[in-house]
Amino acid sequence: MRVTGATLEELFRDSLLGMVALADPVSSAERRALRREIALESGDATALLVDFLNEALALMHTDREAYTDVAFHSLAERSLQATLEGYRAESFGEDIKAVTYHEADVNRAATGAWETIIVFDI
Amino acid sequence: MNRSGIAPIRIDTVLRENKLMFDLSRLERVSACLWEIPKSFRDDMRVPARIYSSEAMLKEIVRDRSIEQLINVATLPGIALWALAMPDAHEGYGFPVGGIAAFDAQHGVISPGGIGYDINCGVRVLRSSLKKEDVLPHLRNLSRTLFAEVPSGVGRGGRLAFRGPDLDAVLVRGARRMFELGYATEDDLAHTESEGALPGADPAFVSEQAKSRGHDQLGTMGAGNHFVEVGYVEQIFDAEAAEKLGLCADRVTVLIHTGSRGFGHQVATDHIRVMNRAMPRYKIELPDRELACVPFDSEEGRQYFAAMQAAANFAWANRQLITHEVREAFRKVFSDGALSLVYDVAHNIAKLEEYRIGPVSKRLVVHRKGATRAFPGQPVLIPGSMGTTSYILLGQQASLEASFGSSCHGAGRRMSRTQARKDFNPAALRDDLAKQGIVVNAGSGRGLVEEAPLAYKDVDAVVNVVHEAGIAKKVVRLRPLVVVKG
Numbered sequence: 001m002r003v004t005g006a007t008l009e010e011l012f013r014d015s016l017l018g019m020v021a022l023a024d025p026v027s028s029a030e031r032r033a034l035r036r037e038i039a040l041e042s043g044d045a046t047a048l049l050v051d052f053l054n055e056a057l058a059l060m061h062t063d064r065e066a067y068t069d070v071a072f073h074s075l076a077e078r079s080l081q082a083t084l085e086g087y088r089a090e091s092f093g094e095d096i097k098a099v100t101y102h103e104a105d106v107n108r109a110a111t112g113a114w115e116t117i118i119v120f121d122i
Numbered sequence: 123m124n125r126s127g128i129a130p131i132r133i134d135t136v137l138r139e140n141k142l143m144f145d146l147s148r149l150e151r152v153s154a155c156l157w158e159i160p161k162s163f164r165d166d167m168r169v170p171a172r173i174y175s176s177e178a179m180l181k182e183i184v185r186d187r188s189i190e191q192l193i194n195v196a197t198l199p200g201i202a203l204w205a206l207a208m209p210d211a212h213e214g215y216g217f218p219v220g221g222i223a224a225f226d227a228q229h230g231v232i233s234p235g236g237i238g239y240d241i242n243c244g245v246r247v248l249r250s251s252l253k254k255e256d257v258l259p260h261l262r263n264l265s266r267t268l269f270a271e272v273p274s275g276v277g278r279g280g281r282l283a284f285r286g287p288d289l290d291a292v293l294v295r296g297a298r299r300m301f302e303l304g305y306a307t308e309d310d311l312a313h314t315e316s317e318g319a320l321p322g323a324d325p326a327f328v329s330e331q332a333k334s335r336g337h338d339q340l341g342t343m344g345a346g347n348h349f350v351e352v353g354y355v356e357q358i359f360d361a362e363a364a365e366k367l368g369l370c371a372d373r374v375t376v377l378i379h380t381g382s383r384g385f386g387h388q389v390a391t392d393h394i395r396v397m398n399r400a401m402p403r404y405k406i407e408l409p410d411r412e413l414a415c416v417p418f419d420s421e422e423g424r425q426y427f428a429a430m431q432a433a434a435n436f437a438w439a440n441r442q443l444i445t446h447e448v449r450e451a452f453r454k455v456f457s458d459g460a461l462s463l464v465y466d467v468a469h470n471i472a473k474l475e476e477y478r479i480g481p482v483s484k485r486l487v488v489h490r491k492g493a494t495r496a497f498p499g500q501p502v503l504i505p506g507s508m509g510t511t512s513y514i515l516l517g518q519q520a521s522l523e524a525s526f527g528s529s530c531h532g533a534g535r536r537m538s539r540t541q542a543r544k545d546f547n548p549a550a551l552r553d554d555l556a557k558q559g560i561v562v563n564a565g566s567g568r569g570l571v572e573e574a575p576l577a578y579k580d581v582d583a584v585v586n587v588v589h590e591a592g593i594a595k596k597v598v599r600l601r602p603l604v605v606v607k608g
Contacts, residue, residue, distance in 0.1 A: 061388075097384060101412045
C-alpha cells in the first residue's frame with residue numbers, strides 16, 4: 001500500500017484506514033461504536049507508523065474491531081497518543097497477519113508531502 | 123450483513139514483476155548446482171553468498187530481490203561460512219524465503235526475519251492403509267468431510283479454546299500436550315521433528331496479545347498457502363527407503379501444511395519491535411530493517427528464542443490437532459481412520475546445532491526460513507503447489523557439510539499473490555484441476571487463485587537440484603487427489 005499525506009497526521013490516519021479497508025471488515029447493520037486509547041514510543045517515524053499499525057492490527061484480531069477514524073492527541077516522529085474510533089466487526093474478508101518493515105520508509109517528498117510504502121504479510 | 127462503510131482510499135499495490143533484479147554474470151559457478159557470490163562483491167559482506175540452483179532456475183531466482191536479500195544476510199554479525207539460498211528461493215521480508223543462515227551462538231545474532239512471521243510453518247505427511255482405487259469413488263465426499271472437520275479460512279477459530287495455564291501447557295509441551303489430551307499417539311510424537319516440543323520454550327516471554335490471538339486457533343488451518351491434501355504414491359525412486367517409510371505404489375497419503383497461525387505472527391511482531399529498539403545499544407547497523415537482530419547471547423536474544431520455541435510448540439500442537447481432525451474425516455468416509463505419521467518437519471525455525479567449522483566444532487544458531495532440516499536419514503517433505511506433485515526425500519550426509527543440514531521446502535513462488543489474482547480465474551482453475559482428477563474445496567476463490575500451480579516454480583526441477591547436489595535423495599513422488607484449503 002502506498003500512502004501519502006500532507007501532514008504526518010494525515011499519513012498515519014490514511015495508513016490506518018487503508019489497512020482496515022484491506023482487511024475488509026463485515027459487521028451487522030447495527031454497529032456498536034467503540035473507542036481505544038493508544039500511546040506509543042518508537043525509534044523514528046517509520047518504526048512509529050509500523051508499531052501503530054501493528055498495535056491496531058493486534059486489536060483487530062483479538063477484539064474483532066474495525067476503525068473508522070483516529071484522533072491524535074499528540075503525534076511527533078517518535079511518539080504518539082491517539083484515540084481510535086470504530087465498531088465491533090463480525091469477521092474480516094482478508095487475513096492481514098502482520099505489518100512489515102519491507103520497503104517502509106516514512107519520508108518527505110520534494111512536494112513536502114509525507115509518504116511511505118507499507119507491505120502487509122497476508 | 124453489510125460491508126464496512128469506510129470511505130474509499132486509493133491503494134496502489136507495488137509490483138516489480140518481470141524485471142531481472144540481479145546480473146547473472148556476477149555469479150561464480152562452484153559446481154553443477156552451486157553458485158557463489160564472493161565476499162568481495164560488497165564491502166559489508168562477512169561471508170560469501172551461495173545459491174543451490176540449476177542454470178535454468180537461476181533465471182527464476184533473479185526475477186525478484188532474493189539475491190540482494192541473501193547478500194544482506196551475509197553482512198550479519200557472527201554469520202558462519204555462507205548465507206545460503208535453495209532452488210525454491212524467492213523474495214521474503216528481510217531474508218529470502220528458501221534461505222539458511224547459521225550464526226555463532228557466542229558471537230552471532232538471532233533474527234526473527236531469518237525465521238519468518240509464521241514460526242514453525244511446516245508440513246507433515248501421513249500414510250493410510252488405503253490404496254488409490256479405494257478412495258477414487260469417494261473424492262467429493264472426502265473433500266467435503268475434510269473441509270467440515272478442519273476449520274479453515276480467515277479468522278475461523280477451532281473447536282477448542284486454550285487460555286491461561288492450559289495454553290501455557292501447550293506452549294511448553296507442544297505436540298506432547300496433544301498426546302496428554304488424547305489427540306496424538308506416542309508413534310506420532312516419535313515421527314515429529316524434535317518430537318514436537320522444543321525444551322527451551324518459555325510462555326513468560328510471549329505477550330498477552332499473542333496468547334489472545336492464538337487461544338482458539340489450535341486445530342485450524344488458516345488461509346494463504348496452507349492446505350490439507352490427499353494424494354497417492356505415484357512414483358518410487360528408492361524402493362528400499364520407501365518400504366522403510368511404509369510407502370508403496372498407489373498408497374494413499376495426506377499432507378498437512380500449516381504453522382503457528384496468528385500466535386506466531388504476533389510473537390514475531392512483538393520481538394521485532396523489541397529488537398529494533400535494542401539494536402543501537404549493540405551497535406548493530408543493517409541494510410534492511412526486516413533483518414532486525416540482537417546478539418543470541420543477550421537478554422533480548424534469549425527472550426526471543428524462548429518465545430520462538432513456544433510458537434514452534436504451538437505449531438506442532440496445531441498440526442497434531444489437525445491430524446486428529448483428518449483421522450475423524452477418514453473414519454466418517456471410510457470407517458477407517460488409521461493414518462500413521464510418516465514425518466513432520468518445520469520449515470520456519472531457528473535451532474541450536476553443532477557443526478564443524480574448520481578444525482573446531484561450534485554451536486550455531488541455524489536459521490531456516492522456508493528451508494527444511496535434512497539430517498542424514500531424516501525424511502524431507504517437499505510439497506509442490508496445488509495440482510502438481512510433492513516429494514518425500516531422505517536427508518544425506520552431504521547436507522551437514524554443504525547446507526547446515528538443510529534442504530529446500532517447496533516449489534517456491536514465482537509470482538506474487540497480487541499478480542496471481544490478476545492472472546488467474548477461479549472457475550477456470552477449478553476446471554483445469556478437475557480435468558486432472560483433482561477435487562478442490564477452497565473457502566474463497568481469491569485464496570484459490572493465489573495458489574494456482576503456475577504461480578509456483580516447477581517442483582520437479584527444484585527437487586532435482588537438492589537430489590543432484592547430494593543434500594537429500596528422492597524416495598517417492600506423490601500426486602494429489604483432493605486439496606482442501608482456506
